[in-house]
Amino acid sequence: MVRRRPAPRRARLDELGLKRAFAQRLLPFLVAAMAFLAALAIAGMLAAASLARHWQEGAGASLTVEVPDPEAPATSGGLPRAAAVLATLKKTPGVIAARRLGETEIDALLRPWLGTTPAALGIAVPGVIALRLAPGMALGAADAAQLARLAAGIVIEDHGPWLARLSTLARSLEACAVLALGVVGALAALVVAVATRAGLSARREALEIIHGLGASDGYIAARFAARTTMLAGLGGVYGALLALPVLVILADLAAPFAAGAISAGSPEAMGEPAALLAGFLALPQSMWLALPALPVAAAAIGWLTTQSTVRQWLRNLP
Amino acid sequence: MISFQSVGFSYPGVGSGAGASRAAVLQDISFAIPAGGFRWLLGASGAGKTSLLRLLYLAARPSQGEAIILGTRLASTSRHERALLRRQIGVVFQDFRLLGYLSAFDNVALPLRLAGRPEGQIRADVAEMLRWVGLAERLETLPAMLSGGEQQRVAIARAVINRPRLILADEPTGNLDDAQAERLMQLLAELNRLGTSVVVASHNEALVARYPAPALRLEAGRLVADG
Ligand SMILES: Nc1ncnc2c1ncn2[C@@H]1O[C@H](COP(=O)(O)OP(=O)(O)O)[C@@H](O)[C@H]1O
Ligand SMILES: [Mg+2]
Numbered sequence: 001m002v003r004r005r006p007a008p009r010r011a012r013l014d015e016l017g018l019k020r021a022f023a024q025r026l027l028p029f030l031v032a033a034m035a036f037l038a039a040l041a042i043a044g045m046l047a048a049a050s051l052a053r054h055w056q057e058g059a060g061a062s063l064t065v066e067v068p069d070p071e072a073p074a075t076s077g078g079l080p081r082a083a084a085v086l087a088t089l090k091k092t093p094g095v096i097a098a099r100r101l102g103e104t105e106i107d108a109l110l111r112p113w114l115g116t117t118p119a120a121l122g123i124a125v126p127g128v129i130a131l132r133l134a135p136g137m138a139l140g141a142a143d144a145a146q147l148a149r150l151a152a153g154i155v156i157e158d159h160g161p162w163l164a165r166l167s168t169l170a171r172s173l174e175a176c177a178v179l180a181l182g183v184v185g186a187l188a189a190l191v192v193a194v195a196t197r198a199g200l201s202a203r204r205e206a207l208e209i210i211h212g213l214g215a216s217d218g219y220i221a222a223r224f225a226a227r228t229t230m231l232a233g234l235g236g237v238y239g240a241l242l243a244l245p246v247l248v249i250l251a252d253l254a255a256p257f258a259a260g261a262i263s264a265g266s267p268e269a270m271g272e273p274a275a276l277l278a279g280f281l282a283l284p285q286s287m288w289l290a291l292p293a294l295p296v297a298a299a300a301i302g303w304l305t306t307q308s309t310v311r312q313w314l315r316n317l318p
Numbered sequence: 319m320i321s322f323q324s325v326g327f328s329y330p331g332v333g334s335g336a337g338a339s340r341a342a343v344l345q346d347i348s349f350a351i352p353a354g355g356f357r358w359l360l361g362a363s364g365a366g367k368t369s370l371l372r373l374l375y376l377a378a379r380p381s382q383g384e385a386i387i388l389g390t391r392l393a394s395t396s397r398h399e400r401a402l403l404r405r406q407i408g409v410v411f412q413d414f415r416l417l418g419y420l421s422a423f424d425n426v427a428l429p430l431r432l433a434g435r436p437e438g439q440i441r442a443d444v445a446e447m448l449r450w451v452g453l454a455e456r457l458e459t460l461p462a463m464l465s466g467g468e469q470q471r472v473a474i475a476r477a478v479i480n481r482p483r484l485i486l487a488d489e490p491t492g493n494l495d496d497a498q499a500e501r502l503m504q505l506l507a508e509l510n511r512l513g514t515s516v517v518v519a520s521h522n523e524a525l526v527a528r529y530p531a532p533a534l535r536l537e538a539g540r541l542v543a544d545g
Contacts, residue, residue, distance in 0.1 A: 015428060017419045209415050212377060213476075214405030215432045216398055318379050318400070 015210060016203055016220070018227045027195045027228065028235035031302075034188045035239020035294045038181055042290045043247050045177035050284070052170035062163060063131040063139065065089065065147070066155040070127025074150050081151035082127030088150060089129060094137030101128045126155075185301060192228055192305040199224065200313045211317045221310040225303050232302030236295030244291065251283045319389050320351040320374070320484070320515070326382035327369055343369045344539045347383070351517070353483070356510045358526055359519040361536035367519040370536065371488050374517065375409045376400050388483055405433055408477030408514075410487040414469045416461040422448060422472045423457040429480045447475045451505070467498035474505055478514075485509060487518045491525060503529055 018024070070082035077084050082100060089098040101109075106125055107117045118125045133139070139156060147154055200207065207220065327344040344366050351357055359367050372378040373385060376392075385392045388406055395403065416425045427444045431437075448454055451471035461469050470493065477485060487506065491499035499522075507529065510516045517534075520526060526533070535543035 015417070015420070015424075015431070017417075206417055208377075209417060210428070210432070211401075212375065212404060212409065212415075213429050213432055214401050214403075216401040218398075219432065318376060 031235025032238035039243030041180040048173035067127040225306040228302040233299035236298030321386040324383040358533035365536040408482035412489040
């Protein structure tokens with residue numbers, strides 16, 4: 001009588017003894033470190049990209065005209081000074097759009113510098129008109145003189161060259177971040193390849209036996225890949241979780257500079273936990289997509305690298 | 319169904335110097351074994367028996383000549399086709415080559431699992447096979463806890479579990495006492511009666527004398543007798 005086996009069989013047997021490998025036990029932590037770096041690189045890349053976009057929109061075509069004492073009557077025409085200047089600018093060739101900023105917009109722009117509203121400090125705020133010029137156009141000296149005749153003391157600020165430079169800088173930062181991401185990815189593949197090779201050498205005898213019993217390359221590669229995919233994916237999860245608080249703090253620090261965050265109220269007004277929550281929510285949406293993608297990318301790198309490493313190694317066997 | 323035509327073989331990279339020192343281990347080997355045949359493979363130590371068996375179980379490929387194994391011309395096979403071919407060949411080694419971290423049951427089940435047999439069908443077959451070799455009570459035992467004879471029987475069970483068309487044994491009695499060797503030969507003879515081709519390498523002349531069968535005899539890498 002054949003004796004019954006005591007326990008139901010495990011779903012998948014570890015024929016290659018892969019769970020005993022020491023080199024692979026380190027793998028999740030190495031991958032976690034790289035996923036962490038990748039998260040930072042992605043954050044830098046997204047931030048630089050958004051700055052570049054932001055600045056580029058204005059670059060080469062953005063001017064502001066400040067009109068002190070905006071509500072006093074203009075020299076001619078009977079309009080208030082700001083309104084008269086705006087009306088003239090709208091008729092000036094090369095101007096695509098001209099718009100006077102509202103009081104709340106100006107308050108928002110000044111808050112990082114003043115810490116409060118200009119009104120609270122009793123500062124007289126000039127009228128600010130934002131202009132967009134057609135590419136290649138500029139306000140000439142004649143235009144400036146005409147505006148000055150209308151409202152003495154106006155200041156024309158041309159941001160174009162600065163914005164162009166900042167935009168170039170942001171693009172370079174973005175490129176650096178992409179490069180860093182590539183290096184981190186390549187490093188992850190290298191680490192997986194080294195761990196896989198160590199695993200292969202440690203099990204050379206078992207592999208020869210199993211190969212001799214008719215295991216296909218695909219079968220052996222799949223067993224190794226299943227293991228490293230799991231371990232690398234786990235490392236990706238660790239790394240993403242580790243990066244999350246760091247990114248939240250960074251986002252919180254950056255919040256005052258992001259237009260959207262200003263209307264949410266100042267962190268001081270909300271207290272620490274609320275401020276952190278605001279920082280948490282201030283993580284750009286693309287970052288919320290990138291973080292879960294890290295474990296997936298790590299797992300994919302693990303799978304691809306192991307498959308090719310194992311298959312290449314097996315070519316030593318006939 | 320096995321046919322060698324002027325097969326030569328040398329180990330790659332031997333002597334590390336120039337190609338001159340790459341002496342052929344097997345030279346001009348030609349023979350044929352019909353389906354269901356039994357052959358002794360005889361010769362002094364170093365004559366090339368193990369090397370010839372390695373060619374037969376696809377652990378090495380001929381350097382020269384043409385080999386047809388189980389009706390398949392080796393030279394024109396893909397890696398995957400060779401893997402499939404290996405599943406039809408059972409091999410018994412002098413040093414058993416069991417996987418030390420797997421139980422007797424799991425060692426014997428290995429060829430079935432590699433062939434993708436569903437887990438449900440495996441249990442009964444493996445238990446039956448281990449019973450056939452007298453190890454019904456040792457299913458969960460690791461190889462290190464088994465005697466040499468018991469390990470050899472696990473190795474045999476593993477070699478025949480998927481009903482191979484060809485069984486190769488390399489000095490299978492070398493680590494066994496006389497009674498165990500006798501029992502092993504009876505197992506191999508029975509498998510041969512059931513239609514499996516069998517090739518057994520040995521330099522145990524007494525054993526060979528008790529089981530008269532055609533022999534391939536090697537001397538210094540050349541076939542000096544066939545039949
Ligand atoms: N892995 C190897 N590398 C190089 N030479 C080998 C290797 N295995 C065996 N040889 C050589 O091949 C010859 C035949 O060996 P082998 O096939 O093991 O003979 P047998 O099994 O008849 O004792 C011997 O000269 C041996 O030194
Ligand atoms: Mg030998």
